[in-house]
Structures are given as C-alpha cells and as structure tokens.
Amino acid sequence: MNPAAYLVLSAILFSTGLLGFLIRRNALIAFMSVELMLNSANLALISFSYANGNLLGQVGAFFVMVVAAGEVVIGLAIIMIIFRTRRSASVDDQNQLKY
C-alpha cells in the first residue's frame, strides 16, 4: 500500500476536524473536532513510521495520545465550570472572556 494513501486519509480527517472546529458552536463538539485532528496526526505519524521502517513515529504517536488524554481531562473540566457559571455549552455565550 502506497504510504501517500494514508497521508491523504489523514489530511481528509484533519480537514474535517478543522471544519467541525470552525463551524460548530457547541463547545463539546468543537473539542471533539480537536480530538479528530489529533487522531489524524497520529495516523500520519504511524504511516510515516511504516514507510520509513523505524518505530520512532509510533513513539511520537504514543506521546501524542498521552498528551491528548491529559488535554481532554482539563478541557472537559473547563467546559464543565463554564457551564456551571453560564448555564450554556455554546462557545458564543462565553463572551465574557473577551476583555
């Protein structure tokens, strides 16, 4: 299998995630889109690893996974406290963070 096919898939998934992040107003779905982008980057790293015949790409993907897990924990906690004070999960309602 040509490694470019995996990279193209990864690019499509990354673009889809970016689209979701830009057009969705629900903070949870925007956050899920970020996860989608991280996953597509992982796919690219793993296919690089396969193409080049060494395991460093897999190690990189492993670290991305660990950091993503930590990021999800903090991000969801922030969404929760914002929901608790503003009673809304929409990113449009968080306009008090502006100034």
Add this chain to the structure above:
Amino acid sequence: MIPLITAQTVAFWVFAPLAVAGALGMVLSRKPVHSALSLAGMMVALGCLYASLDAPFLFVAQIIVYTGAVMMLFIFTMMIVGVDSVDSLVETIRGQRVASTIAVGALAVLLIVALSQGFVTASQGLEGANTAHGGNVQGVAQYVFGPFVFAFELTAALLLVAALAAIILAHGERLKKRETHKDRVRRRTRQYAEQGTDPGPLPGPGIYARHNSADYPALLPDGSVAENSISPTLRVRGVAIVENDGLRSAHRAAITKFVAVGDEAAGTDLADEVAAELDDFGRPELPAGDADTEEQER
C-alpha cells in the same frame, strides 16, 4: 496483469471510508450524542488501520485510551452539560460558515496535493524493526524507556497534574449556606404568607389520571391539571402531558358510559344531560371575551 492485493490494502479500503464517514457524521450531526458515537466509530476504524500498519501496541492503546477513556469522559460531560443542547444556527460572525468551509476545502486540497506527491518510494515496512527487538511492544519500549525516558517521566507528571487540576476545577464550591430544615420551614411559611403558596408537600403524579407514570400529571378534584405534580425537568423538556383534555376525556367517557347503562336499566334519559354537565365541569372561570385563552385551556 492482476495487481497484488494485500490484506493491508483491503483493510485500508474497508476502514478508510468508515473513518471518513465517522468524521463527517461527527461534524454534521445535530445532536452531541450522535457526534460522540460517530467519533467513537471513527476512532475504532483508525485503530484498525493502525493494526494494519504493524502497530499492534498503538491499536490497543487507541481502543483503550480513546474509545474507552476519552469518549467516556465526553459522554459523562455531555450528561452533565445536557444531552439536548442543540447548536443554534445563528451565525455570530456573518458568513463564517461559508468562509470556513471554503478555507478548509482549500487547505484540504493543498494538503492532499502536497502529500500525495511527497512519497514516491514504496514503504519499507516494519517487519525488520519489529523483529529486531522481539516484537512491536518491545520495540516501542526500547525507545520509550531508552532515549525518551525523560519525556516519558514528564508525561507521567503531566497526567498527574492534569488529574489533580481536573479535580480542583470540577470541585464545586458551596456558594450559599446550606439550607437547614429550620430555614426551609421559614421560607415556606414566608411564601405562604406572601404569595399563598401551599406550604405542604407537592402532590404526586398520576394519582387521579389514567396512568401512574411520573410524566402524567395528577388531576385536581375540579378536573384541572396539578402542574406541580410533575417534575419541572419533565415539564421543561416537554415530555410530560400538561393538557388536561386527554386526561379528562377518559373520566368523561367512563362516567357517560356508566350513566348510559343506568339509563337503559331504569328507563331514564340522563346521558346527554350528564355529558353536557361534564363538559362544563372544571372549566376555569374566564373573563368574558377571552375566547382564545378559553380555547387553549380546553
């Protein structure tokens, strides 16, 4: 010439469309739960692609960490934040949706063209790298606990700090003093004195109605609905039936039938009279000329 079709090719063409479909489903679903489900499916499909790329350790880690832990956290947060929070279609920035779609399409074309021309050589495969250390897990471990051991220790610290931070952030401070029994008695008595609210307990649902499920309101003796007999959450969600016509019609039908049977036995003719009386029964007293409200009430 028949092209060589490997198991990897089959896996790619099975799971790549699934992954793209899952990603699109995540972005385009109106309900957050459907989005989460699509994303979980996409992550499983990606995990299978990892497995086909000779990365069994990351395949298992993907399933456990992403579809197991991360998606579960998302679902739990969704449960707290509210499952039914659908997106508003109002654009805060005018034309943002169109502009971002065009920009993302352009980026996708750029990435796809660049990446599909970048690789000209075939993959080397990971058999050599995997067998050199006695397996994929051992090979990854050689790196993680070898040159990257310091980064690995840092991620351990990062996860610990993240867990602590989540506990601190999600911990709710008590903003008001806790209401004791004495306070509750005082508040209810004050409400009774000022607004005439009944200080007693709320009526249970469905006592006088046809069903005793929690989303059927109780009927008051005059045939109207006791709105405080059902949970306010159900009322807000629109699950509960608050129109009393449906509930009252059962009473009406039962009583009319009963009277009709009595008529047959005794030879009287009370059925129409009673039915007319039941139609008036419990109708709220409304000021004259308020026909619209009356229609709604009925």
